Amino acid sequence: MxxxxxxxxxxxxxxxxxxxxxxxxxxxxxxxxxxxxxxxxxVQFPPVQAQSEKPEKTEQYDAPGERIGFAIVGLGRIAVNQVLPAFAKCKHARAVALVSGDRDKALKIARQYGIAEQAVFDYRSYDRLADHQPTQAVYIALPNNMHAEYTVRAAQAGKHVLCEKPMANSVAECRQMIDACAKAQRRLMIAYRSQYEPNDRAIVKMVRAKQLGTLREFISSNIQNQGDPNQWRLKRAMAGGGPLPDVGIYCLNAARFLSGEEPVEVIGHAWTNPNDPRFREVEEAVQFILRFPSGFTATCSSSYSGHNAKFLRLVGSDAWAELDPAYAYTGLRLRVGRLVDGHDAVQEIGIDTGDQFAKELDHMAQCIKANRQPHTPGEEGLQDMRIIEAIYQSAREGRTVKLAPPSGPVRGPEPEDGG
Structure with missing residues (x-):
């Protein structure tokens, strides 16, 4: 035919x-x-799908030489397993230098990522970053008690700073970090990756659109079971505390950024098994309640002695939204419960988490290029530390502790492209 x-x-x-x-x-x-x-x-493409379909998005990447160069300071688990691999997914940031007290390990990692041996520094030669032109910013992934010193030294070397949470071990150290970066006219961002994560961003949009109604209550736990009693997280001088500043801070920060409010008082309780060798220096568990000006409350718990559990639920007058798991690096699940046609309905919303570390790295890079305040600047970390100190005070004294409002804004402009 x-x-x-x-x-x-x-x-x-x-x-x-x-x-x-x-x-x-x-x-x-x-x-x-x-x-x-x-x-x-x-590069863009014309639309080919019907309007009923999810819009196609073509990601845009800076040329490698135009990306902001980061030195990774500290090569522990979070740096090696999360931060460094994330650069492969970054659009605006790249890894150009390493700082570690273990040169053999640092050189092995440098070879994996194509970083020159001359760009591997130790803590004594850290200040030489001032002369390393490819490094425009540092990512500080050190034990908590080292955050302030290495932030100040980075600012004095003319470098912008992205620092892991908690920001520091005290309010005084947080203020020292903010002042040093302001004096050097360098940007300071705290690595609150949840605030750049798409599921969390979706809940923020629901709240602002009043889709949950009037907010009533936030309930959250972040629990993990620590093992080795000799690890730095169980040393008060290095960690500043136990689960509260390490994992409880996720619950605390989520209550604040999801609601958009700041607490006016706190009640805290800490508990420790005196026979457990892991908790000779830090608390085993902390529970706390935050009360906000609107009457909204947050009830949170954190522990170092329970099986891994991470969840949050934000309850409004008309609906609730939850993440279970929440706070994890991957696999977050968002569900929303509301009344539909007279029936209680629960909807699971599938949103790709992506790489949370890549999103925060790219956000910092964009802020440096645009000379813009990061969404989670030092003031955000300072506010969490003010509340953490009040929770510990409440636990020690067995009473409610009042909180003064922040002296100014604690967050910068919203992140672009969800991260």
Whole structure:
């Protein structure tokens, strides 16, 4: 059987139009060469899906030499297992230097990531970062008691700072870090990755759109079972406390940023098994309640002696939203409960978490390029530390502790592209 031929003209197409459809190189408005002339290196495609479908998004990446260079300070688990791998997914940031007290380990990691041996520093030579031009910022992933010193030294070396949470071991250290970066005119960001994570961002949007109604209550736990009693997290001088500043801070920070309110009083309780060798210096568990100006309350718990459990639920007058697990690096699950057609309905919303570390690294890089305050600046870390100190005070004294409002804004502009 011979099929009839259809010419381009018969189909209503000119030869030029036919070639534009069949030859990608001539589809000028939608290929890199043509689009780049008007928008740098951005590449876009025309929509092909119906309006009922999820919009397609083409990610845009800075050229490698245009990305903000980070030195990773401290090569423990979070740096090696999370931060460094995240650079492969970054659009605006790259790893250019390492700082470690273990040179053999640092050189092995440098070879894995193509970092020059000359860009591997130790803590004594840390200040030489001032002369390392590829390094524009540092990611501080050290034990908590070292955050303040290495933030101040980085600022004095002219580098921007992205520091792990908790920001420091005391309110005084937090203020020292903020002042040093302000004096050096360097940006300071605290690594609250949940505030850049898409599921958490979705809940924030629900709250602002009043989809949950009036907020009533927040309930959350962050629990893990620590093993080795000699690890630094169980040493008060290094960690500043036990589960509260390490994992309880996630609950505390989530209550604040999801609700958009600041607490006015706290009640705290700490408990420790005196026969457990892990808890000779720090508490085993902390429970706390935060009360906010609107009447909204947050009830939270954190522990170092229970099986891994991470969840949060934000309850409003019209609906609730929960993450279970919450706070994890991957696998977050968002559910929303509300009344639908007279029936209680629970909907699970599938949102890809992506790489949370890449999102916060890229946000910091964008802020440095735009000379813009990060969404989670030092003031955000300071506010959490003020509340943590009040929780410990309440636990010691067995009473409610009042909180003064922050002296100014604690967050910068919203993150772009969800991160």
């Amino acid at each position: 011979t099929l009839p031929s259809i010419s381009a003209d018969a189909a209503g197409l000119t030869r030029r139009g036919f070639l534009r459809l069949t030859t990608g190189a001539l589809a000028a408005p939608w290929v890199a060469g043509a689009h780049a002339a008007s928008s740098g290196n951005d």
